Amino acid sequence: xxxxxxxxxxxxxxxxxxxxxxxxxxxxxxxxxxxxxxxxxxxxxxxxxxxxxxxxxxxxxxxxxxxxxxxxxxxxxxxxxxxxxxxxxxxxxxxxxxxxxxxxxxxxxxxxxxxxxxxxxxxxxxxxxxxxxxxxxxxxxxxxxxxxxxxxxxxxxxxxxxxxxxxxxxxxxxxxxxxxxxxxxxxxxxxxxxxxxxxxxxxxxxxxxxxxxxxxxxxxxxxxxxxxxxxxxxxxxxxxxxxxxxxxxxxxxxxxxxxxxxxxxxxxxxxxxxxxxxxxxxxxxxxxxxxxxxxxxxxxxxxxxxxxxxxxxxxxxxxxxxxxxxxxxxxxxxxxxxxxxxxxxxxxxxxxxxxxxxxxxxxxxxxxxxxxxxxxxxxxxxxxxxxxxxxxxxxxxxxxxxxxxxxxxxxxxxxxxxxxxxxxxxxxxxxxxxxxxxxxxxxxxxxxxxxxxxxxxxxxxxxxxxxxxxxxxxxxxxxxxxxxxxxxxxxxxxxxxxxxxxxxxxxxxxxxxxxxxxxxxxxxxxxxxxxxxxxxxxxxxxxxxxxxxxxxxxxxxxxxxxxxxxxxxxxx
RNA sequence: GGGCCUGUAGCUCAAUCGGUCAGAGCAGAGCGCUCAUAACGCUUUGGUUGGGGGUUCGAGUCCCUCCGGGCCUACCA
Numbered sequence: 001x002x003x004x005x006x007x008x009x010x011x012x013x014x015x016x017x018x019x020x021x022x023x024x025x026x027x028x029x030x031x032x033x034x035x036x037x038x039x040x041x042x043x044x045x046x047x048x049x050x051x052x053x054x055x056x057x058x059x060x061x062x063x064x065x066x067x068x069x070x071x072x073x074x075x076x077x078x079x080x081x082x083x084x085x086x087x088x089x090x091x092x093x094x095x096x097x098x099x100x101x102x103x104x105x106x107x108x109x110x111x112x113x114x115x116x117x118x119x120x121x122x123x124x125x126x127x128x129x130x131x132x133x134x135x136x137x138x139x140x141x142x143x144x145x146x147x148x149x150x151x152x153x154x155x156x157x158x159x160x161x162x163x164x165x166x167x168x169x170x171x172x173x174x175x176x177x178x179x180x181x182x183x184x185x186x187x188x189x190x191x192x193x194x195x196x197x198x199x200x201x202x203x204x205x206x207x208x209x210x211x212x213x214x215x216x217x218x219x220x221x222x223x224x225x226x227x228x229x230x231x232x233x234x235x236x237x238x239x240x241x242x243x244x245x246x247x248x249x250x251x252x253x254x255x256x257x258x259x260x261x262x263x264x265x266x267x268x269x270x271x272x273x274x275x276x277x278x279x280x281x282x283x284x285x286x287x288x289x290x291x292x293x294x295x296x297x298x299x300x301x302x303x304x305x306x307x308x309x310x311x312x313x314x315x316x317x318x319x320x321x322x323x324x325x326x327x328x329x330x331x332x333x334x335x336x337x338x339x340x341x342x343x344x345x346x347x348x349x350x351x352x353x354x355x356x357x358x359x360x361x362x363x364x365x366x367x368x369x370x371x372x373x374x375x376x377x378x379x380x381x382x383x384x385x386x387x388x389x390x391x392x393x394x395x396x397x398x399x400x401x402x403x404x405x406x407x408x409x410x411x412x413x414x415x416x417x418x419x420x421x422x423x424x425x426x427x428x429x430x431x432x433x434x435x436x437x438x439x440x441x442x443x444x445x446x447x448x449x450x451x452x453x454x455x456x457x458x459x460x461x462x463x464x465x466x467x468x469x470x471x472x473x474x475x476x477x478x479x480x481x482x483x484x485x486x487x488x489x490x491x492x493x494x495x496x497x498x499x500x501x502x503x504x505x506x507x508x509x510x511x512x513x514x515x516x517x518x519x520x521x522x523x524x525x526x527x528x529x530x531x532x533x534x535x536x537x538x539x540x541x542x543x544x545x546x547x548x549x550x551x552x553x554x555x556x557x558x559x560x561x562x563x564x565x566x567x568x569x570x571x572x
Numbered sequence: 573g574g575g576c577c578u579g580u581a582g583c584u585c586a587a588u589c590g591g592u593c594a595g596a597g598c599a600g601a602g603c604g605c606u607c608a609u610a611a612c613g614c615u616u617u618g619g620u621u622g623g624g625g626g627u628u629c630g631a632g633u634c635c636c637u638c639c640g641g642g643c644c645u646a647c648c649a
Contacts, residue, residue, distance in 0.1 A: 012649055136648090137648055161573095380577085382641085405612085408609090411608060
């Protein structure tokens, strides 16, 4: 048995996440967590919300409620949706938690003591009307190059030129439109990542088994220009972790908070403490996952994230960990994902284009989405959701291959032998052949899941399901029954056992359906099969079962078309 | 501008270190079956691997170049 620590990138607090966000980190992380638990490993699976920063403050202001209240409400919504998607987090924490405040301040203190924090006075645009400093992209104006009048302070979207806010002609606040802007000096803390460059480079170089997407992004940042740059880790905001040096105030930093990207990854650790506190456990319980000197030396730590998160997880967060000078656990493997696009374009939260987690569950149960998203996970390049593709996958894989197999076996048994596992007959060559095939396939399935090759695992699982139909077609119990009813009984007993086996193997992908299948078979033993032959003899003759309702409904053309229209843009 | 990823059958994707005839699923065609959600099974059509050039006994894979798609580029997160 191994101890496996799994974190999914924590979604930003604003709004309901779309399916692209879901498949980019939380869902594959859940698949891996469920699989590893099923194999008997001890798993700690952590996620939460990333609550700080300018967008949260603005959204709360727009909604006319205090930002703390706004975040609490949004956290509850996101938590509820995670639960409904069966994301099996051990803790869905909050980066605004007191635990994270203390840990963030603690790490900052450690970094300062190790000479890795520098105070820098910089000039930034300040908006008097908004009463806040404006990040570059919150400044709008006319592009000096192309004359586009809605260029942002970081880049002109029209001509793609990189800009400085001061380049803009007639700059204005993107928040209020106010042109009453001035340049003010402000003092900030910088993390001296440049001082850690060699250690980070060496560490990244040692990770030769990481996805190329992960390491290439890290290397780019390490080598770009003069190499890894120092990074500001504080902001002039109200909402966030107040800048303190551990327990003590930090002179000159009054009224400032840490930058979200400094405190958000620390929340992985803090959420584990939130879990321990919630369970009434001692600190040793969470520290044994994170401190290699307190029990975490045997922990394997795997992170899941979208590609936009990679620099922070390969460089900034490790810089915090390494720079602390303490034996905190560094990540062992980073699985990163490309983007899922929606029907020829990007998912867009602002335009309401695409499908959001709440809407998805309004029209179909979680397993439909889990199966499609995981079997099409954007592992090697951006991938695309289309309704046609979704319809085909659901109807073919779930309804025809798996659902129909369960249906034909249970209904045939009910009509010929009644609703109990029939006795009589013995396994013959046909059964032994399927067992041999399954041994090969299950081994491949396990290999793919262990390597976090999600689409390959899904393909293998589909082939395992299809094997049941091939077997049944070939064994043809409906013909055999007339002459040799005991042989038909053996075939059906074997097939009922296949249903149970499929439930166990499929549970990481489609947990709700797996539970239905187990219940229908009245099977309690959900342990991962060690021996396929034994697993296929586990339902004893005489054990009653129920014929379940169809496991999956097909998506009709009419439904597909109406959903296609409904989600084309303009979220209601 | 710079960096990275990507282009394989109508569609979605495979193909270890460069090594048999580039493979699956879906869609299409044909046959079979009748237990089942008009479901299942078997057979089968379909590819100048984006274009061009090069290295090699051998290239989807390596190199150059052109064309297309995407991402990142450090003060959104």
